[in-house]
Each structure stands twice: as structure tokens, then as C-alpha cells.
Amino acid sequence: MSTELCKLKKSLKGELPSYILLVNQPRFVCTSCGRVANKKKNLCNPERMREK
Structure with a gap:
């Protein structure tokens, strides 16, 4: 499985x-597609989510 969720699709x-x-x-x-992940390495343009 690809490590970037943004490329998984089908x-x-x-x-x-x-x-x-x-x-x-x-x-x-x-920040490109809106997907979320536990680790930034799994996204192509990651940004840390802010906590409440």
C-alpha cells in the first residue's frame, strides 16, 4: 500500500x-485534498491539526 493516502484512491x-x-x-x-492521517508522512502536503 502506498504511504501517501492522497495517492491511494481505488x-x-x-x-x-x-x-x-x-x-x-x-x-x-x-492542505491539497483534505484527507487526514495520524502521521505527516502519509500525506503529500501535511499540516498539523490544532487541538481544541
Whole structure:
């Protein structure tokens, strides 16, 4: 599976459990496409999400 969620698209269907592990506690958001992830290495243009 690709490490950048922004590039996954159609391969997501067969890899749903792996995908969930990458996004279950998001700390970063991609400023290009809006996807979220636990680690910034999984996004192409990551920015840390602000806490409340």
C-alpha cells in the first residue's frame, strides 16, 4: 500500500483495515485534498491539526 493516502484512491477497497489504522487518530490534514492521517508522512502536503 502506498504511504501517501492522497495517492491511494481505488486501492483503498481491498486495504480498508490498513487504511483505518493510518487515520484512526488524525493529527495532520492534507492542505491539497483534505484527507487526514495520524502521521505527516502519509500525506503529500501535511499540516498539523490544532487541538481544541
